[in-house]
Amino acid sequence: MALDAQLVEAARQRLSAARERSLDLDMTRGKPSAHQLDLALPMLDLVTASDFTSASGVDCRNYGGGSGLDEARTLFAPYFDVAAEEIFVLGNSSLQLMYDVLLQAVLRGVPGGSGPWSGGKILAPSPGYDRHFHLADFLGFEVVPVPMTDHGPDMEAVARLTADDESVRAIFCVPRYSNPTGCVYSEETVRALAAMKTAAPDFRIVWDNAYSVHHLVDEPVPLANLLRECESAGHADRALMFGSTSKISFAGAGVSLFSASEANRGWFAAHLTSQTIGPDKLNQLRHVRFFGDWEGVESHMRKHADLLRPKFAAVGEVLDERLRDTGVAEWTKPEGGYFISVDGAPGTASKVAAMAREIGVKLTPAGATFPYGEDPEDRNLRVAPSFPSVDSLVQATEVLSDCLLVAAAEA
Amino acid sequence: MALDAQLVEAARQRLSAARERSLDLDMTRGKPSAHQLDLALPMLDLVTASDFTSASGVDCRNYGGGSGLDEARTLFAPYFDVAAEEIFVLGNSSLQLMYDVLLQAVLRGVPGGSGPWSGGKILAPSPGYDRHFHLADFLGFEVVPVPMTDHGPDMEAVARLTADDESVRAIFCVPRYSNPTGCVYSEETVRALAAMKTAAPDFRIVWDNAYSVHHLVDEPVPLANLLRECESAGHADRALMFGSTSKISFAGAGVSLFSASEANRGWFAAHLTSQTIGPDKLNQLRHVRFFGDWEGVESHMRKHADLLRPKFAAVGEVLDERLRDTGVAEWTKPEGGYFISVDGAPGTASKVAAMAREIGVKLTPAGATFPYGEDPEDRNLRVAPSFPSVDSLVQATEVLSDCLLVAAAEA
Numbered sequence: 001m002a003l004d005a006q007l008v009e010a011a012r013q014r015l016s017a018a019r020e021r022s023l024d025l026d027m028t029r030g031k032p033s034a035h036q037l038d039l040a041l042p043m044l045d046l047v048t049a050s051d052f053t054s055a056s057g058v059d060c061r062n063y064g065g066g067s068g069l070d071e072a073r074t075l076f077a078p079y080f081d082v083a084a085e086e087i088f089v090l091g092n093s094s095l096q097l098m099y100d101v102l103l104q105a106v107l108r109g110v111p112g113g114s115g116p117w118s119g120g121k122i123l124a125p126s127p128g129y130d131r132h133f134h135l136a137d138f139l140g141f142e143v144v145p146v147p148m149t150d151h152g153p154d155m156e157a158v159a160r161l162t163a164d165d166e167s168v169r170a171i172f173c174v175p176r177y178s179n180p181t182g183c184v185y186s187e188e189t190v191r192a193l194a195a196m197k198t199a200a201p202d203f204r205i206v207w208d209n210a211y212s213v214h215h216l217v218d219e220p221v222p223l224a225n226l227l228r229e230c231e232s233a234g235h236a237d238r239a240l241m242f243g244s245t246s247k248i249s250f251a252g253a254g255v256s257l258f259s260a261s262e263a264n265r266g267w268f269a270a271h272l273t274s275q276t277i278g279p280d281k282l283n284q285l286r287h288v289r290f291f292g293d294w295e296g297v298e299s300h301m302r303k304h305a306d307l308l309r310p311k312f313a314a315v316g317e318v319l320d321e322r323l324r325d326t327g328v329a330e331w332t333k334p335e336g337g338y339f340i341s342v343d344g345a346p347g348t349a350s351k352v353a354a355m356a357r358e359i360g361v362k363l364t365p366a367g368a369t370f371p372y373g374e375d376p377e378d379r380n381l382r383v384a385p386s387f388p389s390v391d392s393l394v395q396a397t398e399v400l401s402d403c404l405l406v407a408a409a410e411a
Numbered sequence: 412m413a414l415d416a417q418l419v420e421a422a423r424q425r426l427s428a429a430r431e432r433s434l435d436l437d438m439t440r441g442k443p444s445a446h447q448l449d450l451a452l453p454m455l456d457l458v459t460a461s462d463f464t465s466a467s468g469v470d471c472r473n474y475g476g477g478s479g480l481d482e483a484r485t486l487f488a489p490y491f492d493v494a495a496e497e498i499f500v501l502g503n504s505s506l507q508l509m510y511d512v513l514l515q516a517v518l519r520g521v522p523g524g525s526g527p528w529s530g531g532k533i534l535a536p537s538p539g540y541d542r543h544f545h546l547a548d549f550l551g552f553e554v555v556p557v558p559m560t561d562h563g564p565d566m567e568a569v570a571r572l573t574a575d576d577e578s579v580r581a582i583f584c585v586p587r588y589s590n591p592t593g594c595v596y597s598e599e600t601v602r603a604l605a606a607m608k609t610a611a612p613d614f615r616i617v618w619d620n621a622y623s624v625h626h627l628v629d630e631p632v633p634l635a636n637l638l639r640e641c642e643s644a645g646h647a648d649r650a651l652m653f654g655s656t657s658k659i660s661f662a663g664a665g666v667s668l669f670s671a672s673e674a675n676r677g678w679f680a681a682h683l684t685s686q687t688i689g690p691d692k693l694n695q696l697r698h699v700r701f702f703g704d705w706e707g708v709e710s711h712m713r714k715h716a717d718l719l720r721p722k723f724a725a726v727g728e729v730l731d732e733r734l735r736d737t738g739v740a741e742w743t744k745p746e747g748g749y750f751i752s753v754d755g756a757p758g759t760a761s762k763v764a765a766m767a768r769e770i771g772v773k774l775t776p777a778g779a780t781f782p783y784g785e786d787p788e789d790r791n792l793r794v795a796p797s798f799p800s801v802d803s804l805v806q807a808t809e810v811l812s813d814c815l816l817v818a819a820a821e822a
Contacts, residue, residue: 031473032473037472037473040472041460041463042460043460044458044460044463044693045460047455048456049452049453049454049455049456050452052452052455059445060663060664061448061451061661061662061663062442062443062448062663063657063663064663065663091503091691092687092691093686093687093688095686095687095688096687098686099685099686100686103514103518106518107514107518107550107551108551131685134685135685135686138681138682138685139518140518140519246474246688250472250693251472252473252475252476252688252689252690252692252693253471253472253691253692253694270549274510274542274545274546274549275506275507275510275511276503276506277657277663278663279663280502280503280663280664280691280694281663281664282455282661283691
């Protein structure tokens with residue numbers, strides 16, 4: 001790549017200087033910072049030795065309530081814009097629910113299907129979430145990448161892949177502030193997903209709405225309700241919707257959420273009751289008492305946004321300052337979620353990640369955002385700004401920018 | 412059955428009188444009572460908004476710690492008499508761990524095996540735990556009953572079933588205070604299970620040690636360490652050991668425990684990391700702070716015993732008073748656990764359960780203690796004394812005794 005030689009030389013010199021400073025910076029994982037977790041701390045004092053009974057009179061210490069505490073179902077129903085009886089509120093991991101649902105599909109099949117899914121394929125809009133890819137691979141699926149656009153997966157590609165191949169069973173979607181690009185699926189995309197013809201009669205959309213309320217802006221772009229769109233299109237059973245409070249309350253001690261059609265809920269409940277006598281209702285009660293109602297959740301998320309906004313801005317500003325008009329990289333400016341996606345010069349992402357690591361800046365491994373770790377252009381890098389301080393982010397992004405410049409020059 | 416006519420007539424009259432009283436008594440489920448749950452209440456005040464960091468400095472609110480909090484692993488290692496690095500401390504349901512382990516075995520196979528277990532058989536010492544049977548059936552196993560003795564499963568039957576049939580993959584065991592008979596597996600039984608030759612090279616013992624520390628007596632019968640016995644016998648991978656604090660701390664908000672060989676732990680961890688970023692460490696910290704050390708757990712369990720002992724005694728006394736020397740029934744006098752097993756006259760259990768229910772006394776459905784609900788002699792009934800008050804238990808057991816008498820007379 002032809003670049004201003006002075007610019008590249010300055011970057012090289014800065015990197016040399018940075019190497020001397022023995023940095024130890026980490027932009028790898030989408031973890032809330034301690035300040036974010038502090039926001040929900042009062043929750044820990046709201047269920048006490050003298051006060052552990054729900055408003056409806058449930059002793060939250062004992063067994064029972066397999067779909068979640070009624071008050072928690074009412075509180076979180078707006079997460080998916082569904083009715084309280086359409087939502088399950090469960091343990092601390094929505095990934096575990098996806099794992100369980102896909103495992104059941106592989107082993108036993110889903111409502112409306114003709115049997116187990118074994119040997120199937122699953123579509124993965126890419127760049128996407130590495131844990132989805134690992135999960136699908138672990139369960140024996142072939143994970144098929146689909147290009148991402150600014151408003152969701154390339155629906156032409158999705159339609160082509162699903163139309164004739166009955167072994168294409170499902171698609172992973174992070175519909176709002178997609179990991180890592182931050183895009184929000186347009187209404188057109190959601191409708192197309194709901195309405196498209198699929199060769200598999202039991203096709204499912206694994207709707208991992210992990211960042212449903214995780215806005216950085218005051219007027220978020222709306223997201224269509226997948227369950228309702230699927231109902232309207234005559235495919236009510238196509239939608240399997242997941243969420244959690246891992247990045248609302250506590251990352252390790254939140255609650256998970258699931259919603260789907262009546263047939264899917266019955267199927268889901270049947271295998272749930274085979275494995276547990278109910279979720280931790282004391283923790284659900286903490287959430288109910290702390291948030292109160294949905295407005296409580298939304299105002300809480302505005303406090304998260306206040307903490308996250310300067311971090312996203314810091315990364316964006318350094319990238320802008322160092323790389324604007326160089327043609328070396330493109331990056332996203334998400335309006336919510338946990339990630340910034342950076343595309344360097346083709347063929348340089350692995351090199352950039354290795355260079356940065358050697359200087360003391362950890363990035364998510366190059367390729368992680370694609371199935372099997374294979375970024376066809378070797379250019380995508382995921383930056384997670386939530387956990388480090390603004391100072392650390394500035395330093396780390398300076399290193400990243402200079403690595404992108406030098407690697408592009410050498411490419 | 413030839414019974415004293417006066418005795419039977421008196422029972423009939425008492426049942427008529429009981430019918431008038433519109434009873435509503437429930438001896439169906441092994442749920443701790445509110446008084447038992449009260450014992451652990453201080454735990455709820457030990458992790459607060461100002462104090463949520465573990466002794467080793469872990470911010471328990473965030474992601475991570477997939478094997479459980481280190482302090483919790485140290486605390487609960489004596490549950491299985493293993494080292495801290497040999498135990499996982501996880502979410503609130505050990506049944507979920509068994510489900511997951513068996514599901515993985517069905518789908519992918521286990522270490523030392525030749526592939527997935529699909530289409531296999533699993534042995535179920537019976538009478539046994541209904542949820543084990545349901546779980547195995549749900550996962551596609553054929554559930555094969557094996558007779559129970561006073562010191563564990565009939566090992567001759569077990570040896571015969573496992574010796575030649577490679578499709579016999581596993582056995583369920585509740586080794587201490589077995590559900591429902593209350594027997595404790597003898598050292599001889601444990602050694603035989605560990606040492607026996609099995610046609611399946613990847614045979615597993617699903618060791619559901621749910622009542623490990625749930626004694627009613629001061630000097631409990633010892634239980635051999637299955638993992639160590641399996642190691643000694645050259646079958647280290649045979650043991651999969653499960654436990655929980657559901658009946659130590661809170662039934663819905665306890666922690667689950669798993670221990671096994673290094674190979675099994677590696678296998679287990681691989682599918683654990685595919686589905687979750689870690690258990691609820693705040694709840695583990697509550698347990699660590701409340702119990703302190705293993706002696707704390709043991710002294711806590713003595714308080715449970717003080718609450719449970721009068722209940723078990725009340726049931727035993729009524730049965731004794733009403734049925735001693737009648738030949739109508741036999742019942743167990745367990746030294747721990749949650750159940751009393753009652754064997755009525757052959758062919759009468761369904762009738763007794765129906766009669767009692769009609770009078771307002773709910774018993775676990777007859778047959779529930781056998782695979783597929785099929786008690787070959789239709790005589791076993793499970794009584795769960797933990798939840799009702801002593802008064803309720805006396806009334807309910809009086810009804811049960813009279814139903815047993817009348818049904819035997821009519822048989």
